[in-house]
Amino acid sequence: MAKRTGIEVSIAIAEAARQANVDVVSAYPITPQTHIVEHLAQLVADGDLDAEYITVESEHTAMSACVGASAAGARVFTSTSSQGLALMNEIVYLASSLRTPVIMALANRALSGPISIWNDHSDVMNERDTGWICIFANNGQEAYDLTLMAFRIGEDRRVMLPVMVNFDGFILTHVIEPIHIFEDQEIADFIPPYEPLCVLDTDNPITVGPVGVPDVYTEAKKQQEMAIRESRPVIEEVFEEFARRYGRRYRPVETYRADDAEIVLLAQGSVIEAAEVAVDHLRDQGKKVGTVELRLWRPFPFDDLREVLCSTSIKQVVVLDRCISFGGPPGPVLSEVRSALYLEKDKPMVVGVVAGLGGRDISLEEYVEMFEIGEECLRTGKDPGEEPELVKIVGLRE
Amino acid sequence: MSVVVDSIKENPVEEFLRTDRLPHVWCTGCGIGTTVNCFARAVKECGIPLDELAIVSGIGCTGRVAGYLKLDSFHTTHGRPIAFATGLHLANPKLKVVVYSGDGDLVGIGGNHFIHAARRNLDITVILLNNFTYAMTGGQVTPTAPLDSIETTTPYGVFEENFNLPHLAASCGAVYVARWTAYHVMQVKKAMVEALNKKGFSFIEILSPCPTIYLRRNRLGSAIDELKYYKEHSVIQHGADTREVGITVRRPEKIIVGKFVDIEKPDYLTAMNKHLSEVLGDKYVRWGE
Ligand SMILES: Cc1ncc(C[n+]2csc(CCOP(=O)(O)OP(=O)(O)O)c2C)c(N)n1
Ligand code: SF4
Ligand SMILES: [Mg+2]
Numbered sequence: 304m305a306k307r308t309g310i311e312v313s314i315a316i317a318e319a320a321r322q323a324n325v326d327v328v329s330a331y332p333i334t335p336q337t338h339i340v341e342h343l344a345q346l347v348a349d350g351d352l353d354a355e356y357i358t359v360e361s362e363h364t365a366m367s368a369c370v371g372a373s374a375a376g377a378r379v380f381t382s383t384s385s386q387g388l389a390l391m392n393e394i395v396y397l398a399s400s401l402r403t404p405v406i407m408a409l410a411n412r413a414l415s416g417p418i419s420i421w422n423d424h425s426d427v428m429n430e431r432d433t434g435w436i437c438i439f440a441n442n443g444q445e446a447y448d449l450t451l452m453a454f455r456i457g458e459d460r461r462v463m464l465p466v467m468v469n470f471d472g473f474i475l476t477h478v479i480e481p482i483h484i485f486e487d488q489e490i491a492d493f494i495p496p497y498e499p500l501c502v503l504d505t506d507n508p509i510t511v512g513p514v515g516v517p518d519v520y521t522e523a524k525k526q527q528e529m530a531i532r533e534s535r536p537v538i539e540e541v542f543e544e545f546a547r548r549y550g551r552r553y554r555p556v557e558t559y560r561a562d563d564a565e566i567v568l569l570a571q572g573s574v575i576e577a578a579e580v581a582v583d584h585l586r587d588q589g590k591k592v593g594t595v596e597l598r599l600w601r602p603f604p605f606d607d608l609r610e611v612l613c614s615t616s617i618k619q620v621v622v623l624d625r626c627i628s629f630g631g632p633p634g635p636v637l638s639e640v641r642s643a644l645y646l647e648k649d650k651p652m653v654v655g656v657v658a659g660l661g662g663r664d665i666s667l668e669e670y671v672e673m674f675e676i677g678e679e680c681l682r683t684g685k686d687p688g689e690e691p692e693l694v695k696i697v698g699l700r701e
Numbered sequence: 702m703s704v705v706v707d708s709i710k711e712n713p714v715e716e717f718l719r720t721d722r723l724p725h726v727w728c729t730g731c732g733i734g735t736t737v738n739c740f741a742r743a744v745k746e747c748g749i750p751l752d753e754l755a756i757v758s759g760i761g762c763t764g765r766v767a768g769y770l771k772l773d774s775f776h777t778t779h780g781r782p783i784a785f786a787t788g789l790h791l792a793n794p795k796l797k798v799v800v801y802s803g804d805g806d807l808v809g810i811g812g813n814h815f816i817h818a819a820r821r822n823l824d825i826t827v828i829l830l831n832n833f834t835y836a837m838t839g840g841q842v843t844p845t846a847p848l849d850s851i852e853t854t855t856p857y858g859v860f861e862e863n864f865n866l867p868h869l870a871a872s873c874g875a876v877y878v879a880r881w882t883a884y885h886v887m888q889v890k891k892a893m894v895e896a897l898n899k900k901g902f903s904f905i906e907i908l909s910p911c912p913t914i915y916l917r918r919n920r921l922g923s924a925i926d927e928l929k930y931y932k933e934h935s936v937i938q939h940g941a942d943t944r945e946v947g948i949t950v951r952r953p954e955k956i957i958v959g960k961f962v963d964i965e966k967p968d969y970l971t972a973m974n975k976h977l978s979e980v981l982g983d984k985y986v987r988w989g990e
Contacts (some may be wrong), residue, residue: 331810332835332838332839332840332841333779333838334837337838337841337853340841340854341710341839341841341853341854344853344854344855345853345856347857348855348856348857356854358841358842358854358855358861360809360810361780361809361810386760386778386779415778418760418776422930493780498766685977
């Protein structure tokens with residue numbers, strides 16, 4: 304049976320990769336990811352993980368080596384943050400289009416400049432359209448569980464796509480949490496050995512990654528688009544099996560006290576648990592509020608989101624973005640949520656706020672302020688979609 | 702008594718430091734600060750006006766240097782200071798551009814820029830602090846770490862061959878190549894003055910104690926022990942064959958230091974001006990002369 308252990312979240316994530324029995328780890332150090340890869344290096348050196356640990360000279364190389372190893376049939380894991388992910392970007396696209404199911408643990412951190420090692424979501428949002436399956440964890444247990452599930456999802460024959468598991472840098476990576484760590488055997492049953500679909504094989508030569516002339520490029524992209532959409536049922540199957548085996552249920556969209564709520568705060572990552580405290584506080588005052596967590600970011604869970612937000616008690620959504628989309632709708636989550644609801648008849652209004660950039664803490668008062676912004680929109684009946692000045696950065700020093 | 706107090710108050714290189722940013726982030730005993738002191742003195746001595754000097758750093762403990770010097774400075778991204786410096790120098794050839802960064806930054810993640818800047822003999826100075834590790838991120842293995850070095854990503858020792866940096870620079874085309882240690886403060890300063898006044902790609906490797914990470918993890922003692930080791934085991938060999946100066950083990954019997962290369966060769970802009978003048982004749986407006 305799983306043991307509940309006090310463990311640093313980074314170590315738990317590395318342990319998940321060990322239990323998944325990865326064949327190749329290729330990574331370049333960057334704060335706040337370092338403990339994950341250092342632990343894996345130690346495991347390999349100690350003979351506790353039979354894998355190649357490649358100490359590459361950059362993240363670009365790290366991802367290139369991952370894709371190469373995956374093409375050779377290996378189960379592959381990497382981890383990075385921020386600038387590292389930005390540097391990988393070119394090959395991040397290749398991993399998904401070549402259908403190499405690399406698993407990445409992304410310790411979310413702000414992008415330069417100014418230089419910031421602290422947490423926000425600008426790194427992952429930059430990779431939004433790379434074709435990776437992208438999931439958010441809001442605590443250490445989820446980061447561990449989702450890393451395990453990522454292998455099952457990405458390597459499923461019906462999927463064959465890379466998966467990025469997101470968890471907030473420092474706020475999660477560097478804290479010690481009580482986490483249920485499974486017995487190795489339990490995971491061996493859950494994650495069977497990887498059976499690659501097609502591998503580089505000298506007896507049956509194939510070419511991975513050739514030119515896609517105009518005649519075929521569009522079709523290749525269509526296939527990729529279909530592949531990620533068709534991963535939806537597999538993701539749910541894996542969530543379901545995980546719940547059956549281990550009793551913890553994950554959903555593409557999670558809610559907290561949203562059943563009879565009028566105003567909900569929608570966000571991703573560790574802020575959700577903090578926002579729940581604000582919800583409890585406001586509920587004590589009789590306010591009908593709740594939270595909605597967009598756990599699955601790609602493929603975007605359109606149906607689940609509509610089910611939660613449309614034709615329900617919810618009249619106002621406040622979307623909290625952890626990065627800015629400069630010159631556009633203020634944040635990527637806001638624009639995607641709005642567009643997902645566009646055709647719905649009975650839908651709530653959606654307003655956006657931006658907060659928690661580059662490690663700025665969000666206080667309880669500020670979560671309350673976000674709900675107040677929602678209240679104000681609801682009271683005035685103004686659709687903030689047409690009132691962009693209503694969109695604001697909460698916690699901005701004037 | 703008061704004389705002593707006054708002299709402590711006035712750091713002789715204070716005019717080159719951004720005192721508002723002090724205290725700095727470096728650990729006690731770290732060699733980086735020592736070299737910054739040397740650099741400030743070199744700046745004073747080299748004769749280059751302060752407004753014609755720019756300093757570019759990457760990311761790392763050494764990368765913080767740019768932020769503490771009262772010069773125009775550019776704190777860039779990890780591995781890219783030479784690339785930023787290339788743009789800075791070519792757009793404003795009047796500027797003397799100095800790149801000051803760590804081993805991981807300049808020859809790990811940024812190695813490509815290093816070899817190409819040396820190859821085309823770009824007129825910049827590169828000062829590389831070699832502490833054999835990615836110190837800022839907690840001590841993972843860099844391509845300079847000698848065999849058997851204990852790093853967090855090589856807990857039982859390095860088994861890959863490392864770079865011999867003076868040889869790397871020289872074989873790629875650098876016109877000035879020197880290696881010193883943080884013990885050799887006078888020589889470091891002198892080398893910096895020479896490098897600053899050298900036309901073309903000048904390179905100084907400075908071995909620098911990292912007591913917090915590299916020395917501790919490798920059980921090599923304190924920063925003082927390391928400086929003593931540098932003192933006792935450094936052999937000055939100017940003009941040494943750079944093929945012979947590699948540091949292949951953690952504590953070699955001798956560390957060869959000195960000025961290894963000091964040659965003349967047209968730098969990038971000189972070569973460009975010559976070539977384009979020949980090809981385009983009067984149509985070409987020479988740049989940066
Ligand atoms: C693209 C990218 N990858 C990784 C990092 C993380 N990082 C910051 S400093 C550093 C190591 C610096 O080592 P070195 O250049 O040797 O300088 P030192 O700290 O040893 O002086 C690393 C890996 C980063 N900032 N950007
Ligand atoms: S970690 Fe090492 S290199 Fe960095 S400041 Fe401390 S002693 Fe210097
Ligand atoms: Mg270093």
